[in-house]
Amino acid sequence: MAESTTGRERIVAAALRILDAHGLADLTMRRLAAELDVRASALYWHFESKQVLLAAVADRIVRAAAVAEDAEPADVALALRDALLAHRDGAEVVLSTQALALGEDMPRRRLAAALARALPQDEADGGAAILVPFVLGHASLAQQRLQAAQLGLVAPVDEHDDFRHGVEVILAGLGAPVARARQASRG
Amino acid sequence: MAESTTGRERIVAAALRILDAHGLADLTMRRLAAELDVRASALYWHFESKQVLLAAVADRIVRAAAVAEDAEPADVALALRDALLAHRDGAEVVLSTQALALGEDMPRRRLAAALARALPQDEADGGAAILVPFVLGHASLAQQRLQAAQLGLVAPVDEHDDFRHGVEVILAGLGAPVARARQASRG
DNA sequence: ACCTGAACACCGTTCAAGT
DNA sequence: ACCTGAACACCGTTCAAGT
Numbered sequence: 001m002a003e004s005t006t007g008r009e010r011i012v013a014a015a016l017r018i019l020d021a022h023g024l025a026d027l028t029m030r031r032l033a034a035e036l037d038v039r040a041s042a043l044y045w046h047f048e049s050k051q052v053l054l055a056a057v058a059d060r061i062v063r064a065a066a067v068a069e070d071a072e073p074a075d076v077a078l079a080l081r082d083a084l085l086a087h088r089d090g091a092e093v094v095l096s097t098q099a100l101a102l103g104e105d106m107p108r109r110r111l112a113a114a115l116a117r118a119l120p121q122d123e124a125d126g127g128a129a130i131l132v133p134f135v136l137g138h139a140s141l142a143q144q145r146l147q148a149a150q151l152g153l154v155a156p157v158d159e160h161d162d163f164r165h166g167v168e169v170i171l172a173g174l175g176a177p178v179a180r181a182r183q184a185s186r187g
Numbered sequence: 188m189a190e191s192t193t194g195r196e197r198i199v200a201a202a203l204r205i206l207d208a209h210g211l212a213d214l215t216m217r218r219l220a221a222e223l224d225v226r227a228s229a230l231y232w233h234f235e236s237k238q239v240l241l242a243a244v245a246d247r248i249v250r251a252a253a254v255a256e257d258a259e260p261a262d263v264a265l266a267l268r269d270a271l272l273a274h275r276d277g278a279e280v281v282l283s284t285q286a287l288a289l290g291e292d293m294p295r296r297r298l299a300a301a302l303a304r305a306l307p308q309d310e311a312d313g314g315a316a317i318l319v320p321f322v323l324g325h326a327s328l329a330q331q332r333l334q335a336a337q338l339g340l341v342a343p344v345d346e347h348d349d350f351r352h353g354v355e356v357i358l359a360g361l362g363a364p365v366a367r368a369r370q371a372s373r374g
Numbered sequence: 375a376c377c378t379g380a381a382c383a384c385c386g387t388t389c390a391a392g393t
Numbered sequence: 394a395c396c397t398g399a400a401c402a403c404c405g406t407t408c409a410a411g412t
Contacts, residue, residue, distance in 0.1 A: 007375095028404065029404080029405060030404075040405080041377080041378070041379080041380095041406080044407080049405085095282075095327060129349055130353040130356055130357070133320075133321055133328055134317070134324060136324045136328070137282070137319075137320030137321060137323045137327070138320035138324070140320075140323075140324070141285060144283075144285075165313060166317040168360075169361055170356060172359075172360040173360025173361075216385080216386060217384085225396070225397090226398080227385095227387085228398080228399095229395070231388080232394080
């Protein structure tokens with residue numbers, strides 16, 4: 001049911017546009033409303049608070065991670081990272097929203113599912129509980145550093161290889177097979 | 188030089204009091220100034236912005252991690268985690284400040300130093316680059332979940348064992364010896 | 375069902391001026 | 394050296410009222 005463009009979807013899409021163009025600090029209810037040619041108070045008919053709206057934005061960021069059904073754990077982790085970095089301040093939005101149990105729990109479930117094909121279920125769950133904080137923490141730090149580097153405040157680093165190495169170390173520690181992931185798409 | 192209670196130190200201490208009592212959302216320049224019986228504008232003589240002030244707060248949170256010179260890597264990670272969780276919203280403050288290169292780089296250096304006693308220097312550096320995002324990410328998520336649990340929004344989890352397990356998996360993946368850490372101080 | 379108008383109780387920051 | 398007073402340009406949220 002429901003078209004692809006319900007009221008909430010339009011608002012979330014506008015929020016992502018502001019995020020990309022101006023960053024989280026500029027994503028205010030008033031600015032978002034202006035983007036939609038509406039007053040800020042109108043948004044409260046669709047979302048009960050800014051926090052809930054941000055959870056919906058986080059949801060959409062995470063949902064954009066394209067992962068094949070049978071993807072290797074390392075590929076799931078890389079796809080999640082790409083999705084977090086696809087929008088300015090995306091990692092921060094997802095991280096700050098994740099634990100509130102509002103913004104779905106998809107990253108953990110996808111990682112656990114991928115791990116479960118190589119490990120007993122409880123070890124797969126435990127592994128996901130390690131990979132999720134690593135992915136979110138790394139993406140958060142990487143994104144801040146990338147933005148600082150764009151302002152010339154800091155020397156740029158190759159966060160991508162760094163991230164992949166981390167995932168491989170964790171998988172090795174879990175005793176899971178570390179398949180060489182798809183071709184290196186250095187970013 | 189400098190007494191233990193310079194102007195900046197007093198302000199940072201007051202900020203930590205507000206953090207503990209009311210959380211990051213209530214840590215405003217106006218409230219902080221009121222705590223010190225001063226107007227908000229006075230704070231700008233000591234700190235050029237709220238962001239820089241928060242970096243100083245993060246610095247102090249991290250510096251409180253008590254680690255012996257010869258501590259095992261796992262103990263350093265646990266001490267950092269304890270320091271982050273010692274103040275309300277502490278992990279978030281440190282995480283959001285860390286990458287700006289303002290809030291010192293101590294966690295990484297301490298972990299790298301501990302790892303360097305068991306691994307070649309470059310592997311120790313690489314290991315620290317994995318442990319730091321894990322520690323910050325895990326503490327951030329754990330702290331949000333703990334606070335949500337206090338509000339009865341979510342079932343409480345034993346984040347402590349979860350964290351230790353993650354550290355052990357990462358150390359195992361690095362090929363570092365995983366010493367059994369000091370007595371379990373389940374919290 | 376969806377939005378406006380107006381208000382409430384706030385923000386971070388700047389800067390002349392005081393002591 | 395350190396602080397006040399006053400202002401500027403904003404915030405998130407509520408709620409009666411409109412269509």
